[in-house]
Amino acid sequence: MIGKSVTVCGRVQGVFYRASTCNKASSLGLRGWVKNLPSGDVQIEAFGEESAVQELIAWCKHGPPMASVTSIKVEETAFREEAPFRVVY
Numbered sequence: 001m002i003g004k005s006v007t008v009c010g011r012v013q014g015v016f017y018r019a020s021t022c023n024k025a026s027s028l029g030l031r032g033w034v035k036n037l038p039s040g041d042v043q044i045e046a047f048g049e050e051s052a053v054q055e056l057i058a059w060c061k062h063g064p065p066m067a068s069v070t071s072i073k074v075e076e077t078a079f080r081e082e083a084p085f086r087v088v089y
Helices: 017-027 052-061
Strands: 001-012 031-036 042-048 068-077
Touching: 001 052, 017 031, 017 042, 017 052, 042 052, 052 068
Parallel strands: none
Antiparallel strands: 001 042, 001 068, 031 042
Protein backbone atom coordinates (compact mmCIF):
# COMPACT_ATOMS: atom_id res chain seq x y z
CA MET A 1 0.00 0.00 0.00
CA ILE A 2 1.33 3.42 -0.97
CA GLY A 3 0.40 7.08 -0.86
CA LYS A 4 0.99 9.76 -3.48
CA SER A 5 0.32 13.48 -3.57
CA VAL A 6 -0.34 14.77 -7.09
CA THR A 7 -0.63 18.37 -8.27
CA VAL A 8 -2.18 18.76 -11.72
CA CYS A 9 -1.61 21.99 -13.68
CA GLY A 10 -3.35 23.38 -16.76
CA ARG A 11 -7.01 23.94 -17.54
CA VAL A 12 -8.24 21.62 -14.81
CA GLN A 13 -10.88 23.65 -13.00
CA GLY A 14 -14.39 24.04 -14.37
CA VAL A 15 -14.00 20.95 -16.60
CA PHE A 16 -15.24 18.23 -14.18
CA TYR A 17 -11.67 17.24 -13.28
CA ARG A 18 -12.46 16.68 -9.59
CA ALA A 19 -15.62 14.65 -10.20
CA SER A 20 -13.93 12.59 -12.91
CA THR A 21 -10.91 11.97 -10.68
CA CYS A 22 -13.18 10.86 -7.86
CA ASN A 23 -15.00 8.43 -10.17
CA LYS A 24 -11.73 7.03 -11.56
CA ALA A 25 -10.11 6.65 -8.13
CA SER A 26 -13.23 5.02 -6.68
CA SER A 27 -13.36 2.54 -9.57
CA LEU A 28 -9.74 1.62 -8.76
CA GLY A 29 -10.55 1.05 -5.09
CA LEU A 30 -8.45 3.97 -3.90
CA ARG A 31 -9.01 6.14 -0.87
CA GLY A 32 -8.18 9.82 -0.45
CA TRP A 33 -9.36 13.09 -1.88
CA VAL A 34 -9.17 15.67 -4.68
CA LYS A 35 -9.58 19.44 -4.37
CA ASN A 36 -9.16 22.69 -6.31
CA LEU A 37 -6.29 24.95 -5.29
CA PRO A 38 -6.48 28.78 -5.33
CA SER A 39 -3.70 28.73 -7.98
CA GLY A 40 -6.07 27.07 -10.48
CA ASP A 41 -4.37 23.67 -10.08
CA VAL A 42 -5.92 20.50 -8.66
CA GLN A 43 -4.40 18.54 -5.78
CA ILE A 44 -4.95 14.83 -5.20
CA GLU A 45 -3.94 12.55 -2.35
CA ALA A 46 -4.40 8.88 -3.22
CA PHE A 47 -3.81 5.81 -1.07
CA GLY A 48 -4.01 2.14 -1.99
CA GLU A 49 -2.42 -0.63 -4.00
CA GLU A 50 0.61 0.60 -5.96
CA SER A 51 -0.71 -0.54 -9.34
CA ALA A 52 -4.02 1.29 -8.79
CA VAL A 53 -2.29 4.49 -7.67
CA GLN A 54 -0.01 4.34 -10.72
CA GLU A 55 -3.03 3.86 -13.00
CA LEU A 56 -4.67 6.95 -11.48
CA ILE A 57 -1.47 8.96 -12.01
CA ALA A 58 -1.36 7.89 -15.66
CA TRP A 59 -5.00 8.96 -16.06
CA CYS A 60 -4.25 12.33 -14.40
CA LYS A 61 -1.84 13.20 -17.23
CA HIS A 62 -4.84 13.76 -19.52
CA GLY A 63 -7.90 13.79 -17.21
CA PRO A 64 -11.45 14.16 -18.52
CA PRO A 65 -12.15 15.18 -22.13
CA MET A 66 -12.49 18.95 -21.52
CA ALA A 67 -9.29 19.23 -19.45
CA SER A 68 -5.96 20.41 -20.82
CA VAL A 69 -3.20 19.14 -18.53
CA THR A 70 0.15 20.90 -18.96
CA SER A 71 2.06 19.13 -16.16
CA ILE A 72 1.73 17.02 -13.08
CA LYS A 73 3.93 16.82 -10.00
CA VAL A 74 3.96 13.56 -8.05
CA GLU A 75 5.37 13.22 -4.55
CA GLU A 76 5.57 10.31 -2.13
CA THR A 77 3.44 10.62 0.96
CA ALA A 78 3.14 8.22 3.86
CA PHE A 79 0.35 5.70 3.51
CA ARG A 80 -2.54 6.35 5.85
CA GLU A 81 -6.04 5.05 6.25
CA GLU A 82 -8.47 7.45 4.58
CA ALA A 83 -12.17 7.60 3.96
CA PRO A 84 -13.47 6.44 0.57
CA PHE A 85 -12.28 8.73 -2.23
CA ARG A 86 -14.07 12.07 -2.18
CA VAL A 87 -14.08 15.64 -3.46
CA VAL A 88 -12.95 18.16 -0.84
CA TYR A 89 -14.32 21.71 -1.08
